[in-house]
Amino acid sequence: MTDLTASRHAHERAQQSLAGGVSSGLRAALRPHPLFIEKAQGSRVWDVSGSEFVDYAMGWGPLIAGHSHPDIIGAVAAVLPRMQMLGMGHALEYEAAEAVLAVVPGADRLLWSNTGTEAVQTALRLGRAATGRNRIVKFLHSYHGWHDSVFASVAFHEGGEAATPNSAGQNPNAIKDLIVLPFNDMAAVEHVLAEAAERDIAAVLIDPVQSNSGLIAPAPGFLERIRELCDRHGVVLIFDQVIAGFRVALGGAAERYGVVPDLSVFGKAIAGGFAQAAVAGRSDLVDAVTRDVLHAGTYNGNPIALAAVKATLGVLTSPGTYEELDKTSALLEKRLTESLSNVSNTFTVRRIGSLLTVAEDGTASDQKLWPSITEEMVHHGVIALPTGKIFVSTAHTEADIEQFAAAVQPATASAV
Numbered sequence: 521m522t523d524l525t526a527s528r529h530a531h532e533r534a535q536q537s538l539a540g541g542v543s544s545g546l547r548a549a550l551r552p553h554p555l556f557i558e559k560a561q562g563s564r565v566w567d568v569s570g571s572e573f574v575d576y577a578m579g580w581g582p583l584i585a586g587h588s589h590p591d592i593i594g595a596v597a598a599v600l601p602r603m604q605m606l607g608m609g610h611a612l613e614y615e616a617a618e619a620v621l622a623v624v625p626g627a628d629r630l631l632w633s634n635t636g637t638e639a640v641q642t643a644l645r646l647g648r649a650a651t652g653r654n655r656i657v658k659f660l661h662s663y664h665g666w667h668d669s670v671f672a673s674v675a676f677h678e679g680g681e682a683a684t685p686n687s688a689g690q691n692p693n694a695i696k697d698l699i700v701l702p703f704n705d706m707a708a709v710e711h712v713l714a715e716a717a718e719r720d721i722a723a724v725l726i727d728p729v730q731s732n733s734g735l736i737a738p739a740p741g742f743l744e745r746i747r748e749l750c751d752r753h754g755v756v757l758i759f760d761q762v763i764a765g766f767r768v769a770l771g772g773a774a775e776r777y778g779v780v781p782d783l784s785v786f787g788k789a790i791a792g793g794f795a796q797a798a799v800a801g802r803s804d805l806v807d808a809v810t811r812d813v814l815h816a817g818t819y820n821g822n823p824i825a826l827a828a829v830k831a832t833l834g835v836l837t838s839p840g841t842y843e844e845l846d847k848t849s850a851l852l853e854k855r856l857t858e859s860l861s862n863v864s865n866t867f868t869v870r871r872i873g874s875l876l877t878v879a880e881d882g883t884a885s886d887q888k889l890w891p892s893i894t895e896e897m898v899h900h901g902v903i904a905l906p907t908g909k910i911f912v913s914t915a916h917t918e919a920d921i922e923q924f925a926a927a928v929q930p931a932t933a934s935a936v
């Protein structure tokens with residue numbers, strides 16, 4: 521059994537100064553308690569007890585090249601002695617933007633932000649400015665950041681098209697302009713978008729693979745039909761690819777599904793583990809920030825994170841990267857499916873690119889057993905998120921996959 525004593529003590533101490541002992545509320549769900557890490561490299565982390573783990577949380581998505589990839593750390597280290605943050609222009613702003621735009625189909629302009637939450641807000645603002653309308657279509661259970669205006673109908677939903685706030689303290693007025701529709705429900709989307717002008721609909725905000733709610737691929741023709749209806753009814757189509765970006769394909773959902781949105785939001789994997797997000801899309805929409813749309817942020821475009829973006833894109837565009845990543849991810853899907861089906865038939869393993877999800881009884885919105893299984897797995901030296909999401913990186917090896925498969929079987933047997 522893996523020793524977690526020092527991590528447990530660190531968490532107890534952290535709770536005295538940090539609310540819940542964590543820096544992001546969702547991390548409190550980690551079982552048996554959040555781990556406190558001393559060192560991380562490649563696919564592995566070592567906690568303060570000195571225990572070693574194969575990591576499939578991967579920073580909750582960003583670490584697509586593993587922990588501390590030498591190219592990414594090297595690029596950041598090269599910038600640090602020269603500059604820290606500027607609030608002025610520097611070459612990495614456009615070099616990193618050029619690297620991203622070169623791989624994202626249909627995107628010719630970009631804005632930098634620090635987090636996905638901020639970038640989603642910017643994209644919505646651009647959509648509203650372009651159309652002069654206010655309402656936003658979003659999909660049931662999809663997460664688009666913690667902001668008042670979109671954190672609704674994620675974990676729970678009261679029914680109908682009206683959004684349900686999901687946090688105490690949220691301004692209920694901020695979500696009044698949301699229209700919530702079931703994902704992959706073509707008829708519902710057709711019905712609502714046909715009345716887009718009368719209903720004041722500015723944009724459709726969609727995570728094309730529902731990465732936070734079961735990892736559901738878009739039904740054949742679903743994205744295409746939304747694209748067509750948005751064009752016909754003057755609605756801006758926004759793909760939230762904060763998780764899906766660089767994971768479902770190098771060029772994201774537009775590359776994988778052949779449907780080009782007007783705007784995309786990227787975050788997480790774009791900077792390989794540094795804080796950076798972006799809105800990328802049609803220049804006629806994005807350039808509104810040069811006129812009357814405000815896009816601001818003290819730390820926007822900071823050279824540290826942009827050195828990381830450029831280096832991450834360098835890693836991801838090197839020949840064979842996606843073939844290898846796909847091979848490792850497919851092996852994990854296979855081995856995990858085998859291991860889970862040996863002990864229980866309540867689980868479905870889904871995979872799109874290097875993003876996997878273990879869904880219970882077909883959905884991932886109501887995980888019952890999986891969180892206990894992840895708790896058991898920690899004792900076998902494997903970290904997986906209780907939400908069911910599993911992130912594979914270029915640093916994971918076949919041996920790492922086998923360690924996961926070997927841990928999941930006894931863990932499931934004792935948890936079921």
Ligand SMILES: Cc1ncc(COP(=O)(O)O)c(C=O)c1O
Binds near residue numbers: 634636762763788
């Ligand atoms: C699809 C999606 N959109 C937006 C966000 C918000 O990004 P951030 O946590 O960087 O604010 C997330 C975060 O998990 C996400 O998964």
